[in-house]
Amino acid sequence: MLRLGFPVIGVSxxxxxxxxxxxxxxxxxxxEWARDDWRTLVHADGSGRALGLMSSRSPIEPYPRxxxxxxxxxxxxxxxxxxxxxxxxxRDVGWDSYPPKPDFVVLADPDGNxxxxxxxxxxxxxG
Numbered sequence: 001m002l003r004l005g006f007p008v009i010g011v012s013x014x015x016x017x018x019x020x021x022x023x024x025x026x027x028x029x030x031x032e033w034a035r036d037d038w039r040t041l042v043h044a045d046g047s048g049r050a051l052g053l054m055s056s057r058s059p060i061e062p063y064p065r066x067x068x069x070x071x072x073x074x075x076x077x078x079x080x081x082x083x084x085x086x087x088x089x090x091r092d093v094g095w096d097s098y099p100p101k102p103d104f105v106v107l108a109d110p111d112g113n114x115x116x117x118x119x120x121x122x123x124x125x126x127g
Contacts, residue, residue, distance in 0.1 A: 006049045007068060010056025011111045014039060016089075017053045020110050023088050025070070027051060060112040063097070068115040069104070078105065078119040085117070 011017035018029050018039050027041040027050050034040070037055035042048060072078045082105050086092075093114055095106040103122035108114050 006051060008052035008054050009068075009109070009111075009113055010058060011053050011109075011113070012056065013111065014053060014055055016110050020089050021051055021053065024085055024090070024109075025050065060108075061114075064114050067113075069118050070115060071118050071120055073119075074121050075119050078117055082107065082117050 009017070009021075014037070018041070021027060021041055022029055025041075026044050028044050030040045030042045030049075032040045032042075032049075039053045040049055041051040041053065043050050070081070072081055085107060089110040090107040093106045093108050098106075101122070103120070103124060104116040104118045106114055106116055
């Protein structure tokens with residue numbers, strides 16, 4: 001039976017990516033399948049796999065068709081999380097495709113991979 005697994009992000013600096021994503025999402029790097037070019041990140045509460053990080057040499061997509069949405073419940077929480085993620089190494093993206101009243105903020109991880117922080121109290125933005 002086919003099952004959906006977990007998202008995998010291609011990164012150029014695996015240790016830096018492990019540090020960012022474990023701090024950003026309260027995950028833990030697992031020894032499961034650990035290699036020089038792969039790390040599995042799991043939920044800190046032991047509830048299972050959450051994210052894969054894979055070494056990659058492919059270029060960053062400026063407008064990725066698939067990306068991560070990180071969810072918060074309020075605009076205040078969104079603002080606080082965006083600030084916290086920037087302190088961890090995320091950066092603003094000059095996103096030219098925001099709708100008039102976006103429920104999301106586009107950021108990039110330290111490798112440049114785009115992701116969104118979505119305020120569910122303002123969803124959907126239609127974008």
